[in-house]
Amino acid sequence: MSGQDAGGTATRRRGAALRNAILRAAWDVLVEQGYNGFTYEAVAARAATSKPVLYRRWPRREDLLLATLAHHWRPLDLPDTGSLRQDALTLLRAVNAERGRTVILMRIQLADYFRETGTSFNELRDRLLPAGQVPGFGQIVARAVERGELPDAPRTARLVNLPLDLVRHDMLMNMGPVPDESIVEIVDEVWLPLLGLPPHRA
Structure with a gap:
């Protein structure tokens, strides 16, 4: 899925880079909006990706939540x-x-x-x-x-x-x-x- 680099140029993110970008975005959504605002739509928009990309990796919202917390609970x-x-x-x-x-x-x-x-x-x-x-x-x-x-x-x-x-x-x-x-x-x-x-x- 495409994102943008610091200069605004479109980039193609895959694998770990895409996963890390999604989990950073998911953490930001959780911090700002709480669990009620922690939706696939909000995370996909913040990560500049699509909901199907999220669903393929984390079929349930709880799966995405646990992955987000584990990523930040080092x-x-x-x-x-x-x-x-x-x-x-x-x-x-x-x-x-x-x-x-x-x-x-x-x-x-x-x-x-x-x-x-x-x-x-x-x-x-x-x-x-x-x-x-x-x-x-x-x-x-x-x-x-x-x-x-x-x-x-x-x-x-x-x-x-x-x-x-x-x-x-x-x-x-x-x-x-x-x-x-x-x-x-x-x-x-x-x-x-x-x-x-x-x-x-x-």
Whole structure:
């Protein structure tokens, strides 16, 4: 399908170039218009392509939505500092800096999607994870067990992921980034004691 380059000259986009252009346009539509405005017509117009091109790649609107979110929900680098506490703080700070705006946007702009499908943000997040990938805090805890920093004992997913859940909660309640002192408090005074470790003292 044809598009235009920066100089206004018609170009022929195929393969990855076309896909990336469509997903960028789809993201812009989602940000500006929310789920209700996230239609094949709107995305095709923004991407300067046709609806049949979209339908061939993503037969359902949900397919296009998930592809759009996955394209912009890039995995964060998982820290490996040799310390459970530092790994947790580093990952939470990265989430706070790089994901805060997206988390808030997804909660607001996808509210109609969650109502329509009867699903939740957590379920959507799980669908965006690569197949078989353990969530970040699961990997951090597993490394701490391997190092002998934590005993090898059963732990619920709720406990393992609690720091991330609390940071996301604060993001949504405050509609913005979480203060660093709150992140430190979550790790040092809530999570580590629940894992059976003494609270960290500076």
